[in-house]
Amino acid sequence: MALFRASECGVVCAITVFGYIVNGILCQSNITELISEIFPSCVLGANQINYIIYNRNNLLNGVTVDLESNRLPVESDLPVVFLVHGFTSEANNSRYQNLSQAWLKKYDVNMIAVDWKEGACSGGISLTQYLSYPKSIENAYEVGANIAQFIAKLIRDYGIALKNMLMVGHSLGAHVVGFAGKELQSNKIGTIPQIIALDPAGPGFLTSPCSNRVCKTDADFLQVFHTSDLGIIRPLGNDDFYYNGGIYQPGCSLTNLSCSHGKSVDYLTYSFEDSGCNLIGRKWAWFFGVPPKPECSNSTCSVPGIFAYKYPARGVFYVDTTNLSSSCETNFR
Structure with a gap:
């Protein structure tokens, strides 16, 4: 916090706020700064x-615009991908940037990162961030509606068809894209072809009806990656991929849930990399917890990623990232 001279304000004090010791000259201008x-x-x-x-x-270095911008640097003949971050995060988080770059290196698209950090509680200190989580859920509805308006603008002013758009959301951002899908339908704009929900946030949504969370009716095809206890553990989509059982991920400690939560973004990024291995999801009775047998067929396996909808199998799938020799699409027979 900045200090001010006695001539600017007149009261010298020392206060403690949430563990922060503030010494110096206190006046209205730096009280406002302290609060922010x-x-x-x-x-x-x-x-x-x-x-x-x-x-x-x-x-x-993307071009930043908003709903009121007159000119958008989009190419009308290319698909559009919306990428939405989660709680306490922002669009320039390295995980989302890695995903965006990997996607663009593989496919030529208009990649649009939605930055709603002000509404997602990215500022402040940790205690007040988490106390404000219910407010960020309220904000998620507003952001979803804003995205729907932005999509309507792309359709109206740039001639980009809704069928050429896709939305990806991580954590609370997964519910944001669900709300955007609902808004598109309620405004009779249409139904977006696909939503990819990356470990949709669980707190505040565990018992929510379809109208108040991301739901498979929000898109023609909803694909869900499950990677942690911070996400909703039950199946939500047309395809639900449970990575390594959907609770803890390799390389993350059992107590660091945010590490496993963030892996959902990394796994989608991995699907775009030229690793020589597209991971397989095997049909799984998730409530029994026992990993599925290794055999694969069109009726029992699918491949998570943007083309999962092309595979005929639907339902719940187990994805093993610990044994790539048997978990790649090359072994899909």
């Missing part, structure tokens, strides 16, 4: 929603 440092802006709503547009010629 402690309390996340999400308590005031989703006041700033930006769209960062990337393409193959601009992998690293």
